[in-house]
Amino acid sequence: MTAVIEVSGLTKRFKNVTAVDDVSFSVEENTISGLLGRNGAGKTTLMQLLTGQDFATRGSIRVFGETPVENKHVLQRVCFIKESQKYPEEFTAKHVFRSAPWFFPNWDGVFAEQLIDDFRVPLTRRIKKISRGQLSSIGVIVGLASRAPLTFFDEPYLGLDAVARQIFYDRLLSDYAEHPRTVVLSTHLIDEVSNLLEHVFVIDDGRLIIDQDADSLRGSATTVVGTRAAVDAFVAHREVLHTDHLGGLSSVTVGRLSQSERVEAVEAGLELSPVSLQQLVVQKTNVPHKEFEQSA
Numbered sequence: 001m002t003a004v005i006e007v008s009g010l011t012k013r014f015k016n017v018t019a020v021d022d023v024s025f026s027v028e029e030n031t032i033s034g035l036l037g038r039n040g041a042g043k044t045t046l047m048q049l050l051t052g053q054d055f056a057t058r059g060s061i062r063v064f065g066e067t068p069v070e071n072k073h074v075l076q077r078v079c080f081i082k083e084s085q086k087y088p089e090e091f092t093a094k095h096v097f098r099s100a101p102w103f104f105p106n107w108d109g110v111f112a113e114q115l116i117d118d119f120r121v122p123l124t125r126r127i128k129k130i131s132r133g134q135l136s137s138i139g140v141i142v143g144l145a146s147r148a149p150l151t152f153f154d155e156p157y158l159g160l161d162a163v164a165r166q167i168f169y170d171r172l173l174s175d176y177a178e179h180p181r182t183v184v185l186s187t188h189l190i191d192e193v194s195n196l197l198e199h200v201f202v203i204d205d206g207r208l209i210i211d212q213d214a215d216s217l218r219g220s221a222t223t224v225v226g227t228r229a230a231v232d233a234f235v236a237h238r239e240v241l242h243t244d245h246l247g248g249l250s251s252v253t254v255g256r257l258s259q260s261e262r263v264e265a266v267e268a269g270l271e272l273s274p275v276s277l278q279q280l281v282v283q284k285t286n287v288p289h290k291e292f293e294q295s296a
């Protein structure tokens with residue numbers, strides 16, 4: 001496997017905020033990765049650094065083996081779709097799609113036309129007059145039709161309805177199968193994208209807390225449900241990720257269980273269920289912010 005992105009000891013500080021805090025990881029070529037985390041976790045800042053739009057306070061970044069900052073050789077292979085993309089005042093969607101091939105050498109005009117139909121983008125209305133969802137559609141189309149070897153989608157579908165989001169997931173998957181490339185996607189709609197992701201990065205308060213293959217992450221936790229006494233006895237010596245009580249019943253999320261542990265649980269009258277990626281991320285990141293901890 002070849003790493004398209006290699007990051008080591010990366011830190012970005014804004015005055016008293018450490019937005020990215022000593023992060024190290026790599027992203028393999030031709031994979032779809034999710035960059036997940038709560039509001040303010042540092043996802044956008046990290047993407048800005050990886051796409052050379054900001055300078056790191058410390059640490060190193062290699063994209064296609066080189067630093068991305070002011071590096072045409074790297075940046076012409078990168079597409080970054082931001083939540084808040086700005087366009088020139090008089091621009092219509094037509095202007096965006098006409099100018100896209102100047103920036104993206106792999107631009108596929110026929111694919112873009114199909115996507116414009118799929119998303120029903122009004123081509124001749126000025127961008128400042130179109131809806132939030134339509135604006136997101138334009139970004140999504142640019143991200144897909146650019147076929148950049150490395151594409152970042154930063155929360156790309158603000159305002160997109162459920163049908164449009166599904167079209168995005170479907171087109172991304174089918175086009176990725178035909179034209180493999182490296183995609184990094186940040187989103188809060190974790191369950192919706194869960195099946196798309198091959199690798200998961202979770203950033204919390206600037207720190208990378210999960211860097212794991214999506215399949216192994218999905219199997220890394222189980223919820224155990226049963227009477228309080230039986231659940232308590234079963235989880236007594238295990239790491240507990242989350243606990244809920246309802247009357248005499250308990251629902252406790254624990255780490256990976258072996259086959260014999262599963263048999264033991266079932267024999268104790270307990271029910272086992274898988275934990276969704278979203279639940280797992282919520283449980284891992286549902287802790288007090290370090291600033292609040294320090295000032296408390």
Ligand SMILES: Nc1ncnc2c1ncn2[C@@H]1O[C@H](COP(=O)(O)OP(=O)(O)OP(=O)(O)O)[C@@H](O)[C@H]1O
Nearest residue numbers: 014017018019037038039040041042043044045046
């Ligand atoms: N230019 C800046 N100046 C000061 N602080 C900043 C700046 N940009 C980001 N931050 C802070 O850095 C932290 C990380 O912000 P970032 O936008 O990267 O988070 P995010 O994970 O993308 O959040 P969201 O999911 O809400 O978009 C936040 O505390 C934010 O307030």
